[in-house]
Amino acid sequence: MLTDKSIKELSQGLKKKDFSSLDIVNECYKQIEKLDSSINSCISVVDKEIALKKAKAVDNGQYKGSSILSGIPFVLKDAYVTKGIRTTAASNILRNYIPQYDATVYRKLKDEGAILIAKMNMDAWGHGGSTENTDFQPTHNPWDLDRVAGGSSGGPAAAISSRMTVFAIGEDTGGSIRNPAAWCNITGLKVTYGRVSRYGSIAYASSFDTVGPMAKTVEDCAYILESIAGRDPYDATSSPHKVPQYSNYLNNSLKGVKIGLPLKLMEKGLDKEIKESIIKATKVLSAIGAEIIEIKMPIFDYGLAVYYLIAPSETSSNLARYDAIRYGETRDNFTNETVRRIMIGTYALSAGYYDAFYRKAQKARTMFIQEYDKVLSRCDVILMPVNPTPPTKIGELIGDPLQNLLADVFTVTQNPVGVPSLAVPCGFTKSNLPIGMQIIGKMFSEEKLLNIGHQYQQITDWHKQKPPLVR
Numbered sequence: 001m002l003t004d005k006s007i008k009e010l011s012q013g014l015k016k017k018d019f020s021s022l023d024i025v026n027e028c029y030k031q032i033e034k035l036d037s038s039i040n041s042c043i044s045v046v047d048k049e050i051a052l053k054k055a056k057a058v059d060n061g062q063y064k065g066s067s068i069l070s071g072i073p074f075v076l077k078d079a080y081v082t083k084g085i086r087t088t089a090a091s092n093i094l095r096n097y098i099p100q101y102d103a104t105v106y107r108k109l110k111d112e113g114a115i116l117i118a119k120m121n122m123d124a125w126g127h128g129g130s131t132e133n134t135d136f137q138p139t140h141n142p143w144d145l146d147r148v149a150g151g152s153s154g155g156p157a158a159a160i161s162s163r164m165t166v167f168a169i170g171e172d173t174g175g176s177i178r179n180p181a182a183w184c185n186i187t188g189l190k191v192t193y194g195r196v197s198r199y200g201s202i203a204y205a206s207s208f209d210t211v212g213p214m215a216k217t218v219e220d221c222a223y224i225l226e227s228i229a230g231r232d233p234y235d236a237t238s239s240p241h242k243v244p245q246y247s248n249y250l251n252n253s254l255k256g257v258k259i260g261l262p263l264k265l266m267e268k269g270l271d272k273e274i275k276e277s278i279i280k281a282t283k284v285l286s287a288i289g290a291e292i293i294e295i296k297m298p299i300f301d302y303g304l305a306v307y308y309l310i311a312p313s314e315t316s317s318n319l320a321r322y323d324a325i326r327y328g329e330t331r332d333n334f335t336n337e338t339v340r341r342i343m344i345g346t347y348a349l350s351a352g353y354y355d356a357f358y359r360k361a362q363k364a365r366t367m368f369i370q371e372y373d374k375v376l377s378r379c380d381v382i383l384m385p386v387n388p389t390p391p392t393k394i395g396e397l398i399g400d401p402l403q404n405l406l407a408d409v410f411t412v413t414q415n416p417v418g419v420p421s422l423a424v425p426c427g428f429t430k431s432n433l434p435i436g437m438q439i440i441g442k443m444f445s446e447e448k449l450l451n452i453g454h455q456y457q458q459i460t461d462w463h464k465q466k467p468p469l470v471r
């Protein structure tokens, strides 16, 4: 299949005219028609004729851009506004919303000649880790249709693993790119806070939200990040930090790279097969020159508490614009999970409780920043699992909100700190469910993470496996 190829292979093939952009785009639509009735990853599919017209323009050389992404199909998590194309954040509240402008990330990709195919399913507003908290029915995991795809960017991850698209843009506030990437056997990068503009991204928790690439390989993610990163005058929190040519760093040697492994964190509550895969991955990395050292991060015990106080506080403020409760309306259009978060956040921010909860959580956040600083002065990166368990059955945790939150234990501390983290496939369980690891680095060290991930993918083939139902 053309969609099995990497972005670089596709771009080279297009240049040599081995195949056309029309061929790739057609293949994506064929996969959607064949599989999405059982996977349910798309919320809105772009009119096929519009996408084909763009592909033809690239094929005929009418399109001037010479980017590696020209003519390559992609999808967006439905949290990014797209002018004239419905954008829902997977919530009934925005079911019929047609935006008047484009998110910066979409505009940049469009300018490079990449071709949008669909807007994807997610947990509404980013609230969740399974794409079950959606008003558009859950997304099913292509590796086992009875299981969840992860979340909140479950639609994009399922679509990449079932070859409905070449790449996707997800959003990560506390794991939403990494968690579904790991559960669907794809690669995903949560960038440093501010690395990619959030303009036009429907906000969940504004001081945690990040915009990042999801694809089959680390190399693909490097090319996408080169195109989307950088300062944006429309987002005051976007960083002026120079954007490196990430793809130039992929082949650096790992000799002497220090990888910290928090073994103690992996002692309880972690699935045995996942733990084994992580340990195996460290052996693979040490065989190509990396040095593995044990690190301790006791502060992790407070991660969920801090995250689930600050994130709901910010979301209660962000969602107030849709909530007409002071004007005689109800909150019935929000899902139960979202109402829960609005209530917790409003409570934590209210007079009398602000100091006891919100301010305290912000102080703890500073301690997290200090702890990551300390650990990352001893090693270059930290390696740990993405998820504590393999993908759960659809419906399994829906009545158990607390258990649901525990699934985020490894991914929620990086966002309050702001550091980047790359999720990479690193094995399968005996029942053939994907396992992922994450590589966490210092602020703005994406090139290092991509280097390590790429070197790992040069000598392993987990990322090349695709679900049996995908042909």
Ligand code: GLN
Binding pocket: 125, 126, 127, 128, 129, 151, 152, 171, 172, 173, 174, 175, 176, 177, 204, 311, 408
């Ligand atoms: N699962 C986490 C939450 O529900 C993270 C979601 C996200 O990153 N958008 O908050």
